[in-house]
Amino acid sequence: MKTYRKELWFNVPTRRGFINITPQAEASLRESGVKEGLVLCNAMHITASVFINDDEPGLHHDYEAWLEKLAPREPVSQYRHNVGEDNADAHMKRQIMGREVVVAVTEGKLDLGPWEQIFYGEFDGRRKKRALIKIIGE
């Protein structure tokens, strides 16, 4: 069995943002030499997500507005977590979008559907944070 590990680092300049990390996942898979197996890709922070959806700016805008409606940031005082913090909403947005994705590897490629793209979703940015890629297979 082969295994491979890589950290991807981000420093999103805004509080929230989505970054397409499919190219990095593909590059990691090539480096790993794995032809058949699984790729785990997860946020290593609890106010961020890794998810799969469409690379379409209108949709990303819609996600942003929708998440703010379901888990509003303001008023910050509505959350008990916000004692010395102001990011409780980010912990909630992350649960809706998810922590991780697991992607099949088939014949040396990410086995994705036609529109599937992997994103790092930041909900409390403006600092260095990271995601993990772990690949197992042979």
Place this chain on the structure above:
Amino acid sequence: MKTYRKELWFNVPTRRGFINITPQAEASLRESGVKEGLVLCNAMHITASVFINDDEPGLHHDYEAWLEKLAPREPVSQYRHNVGEDNADAHMKRQIMGREVVVAVTEGKLDLGPWEQIFYGEFDGRRKKRALIKIIGE
């Protein structure tokens, strides 16, 4: 290490619907010959889900109403994604229900709890779409 891959195809005649795919997952596992390992089952489309829950029609009706409340389809114009599309709500419903499940394989069987059933959740149907089953183990 053994690996196995299968696509499941669907053509849900309505916009939304839930299909129990546990029998197909079990059949795939038998075909794979894997006795110990993991099964990944994921939607290959970004307006559909694979999730695990109860096979109970009342609950499925409740999910339908609940998802429509959290991510309403109408008015279609509320979403920027809906330029030439009308399915932005489906991208949101899918994030709540999730893209994928990973199920343990133990002694040649899906290692599920007593009421766990695997579903394909369609949120933008009336066309051919698919899910992926990938099994690794030995």
Place this chain on the structure above:
Amino acid sequence: MKTYRKELWFNVPTRRGFINITPQAEASLRESGVKEGLVLCNAMHITASVFINDDEPGLHHDYEAWLEKLAPREPVSQYRHNVGEDNADAHMKRQIMGREVVVAVTEGKLDLGPWEQIFYGEFDGRRKKRALIKIIGE
């Protein structure tokens, strides 16, 4: 390839609660002898979650209030599932928080970010229920 399986049993005395199961996941990993691979940890019940987030009581209180807002328990009669049952809301809360996590194993340790802790999330307790830990790797 090595594989390992363990069930964790719970009997949460209240309807809802969060239990940090990171120590049990670490102990299972040590017992498994796996140095590189993946850990799957999933609820075996469809009204419970396994998720990763912060071990901070204020945040847990916020999750509780937030989930009740998104998927309210009362009135119980609003859900068709509640015929002889009263837990439809628990099936919804569980979908938001998720069924499972997959965690990388690197150099014999759970490859978690600095604040990542694994929780069993109970949404319909006051009875014996369980989660599954399955580890594969070498």
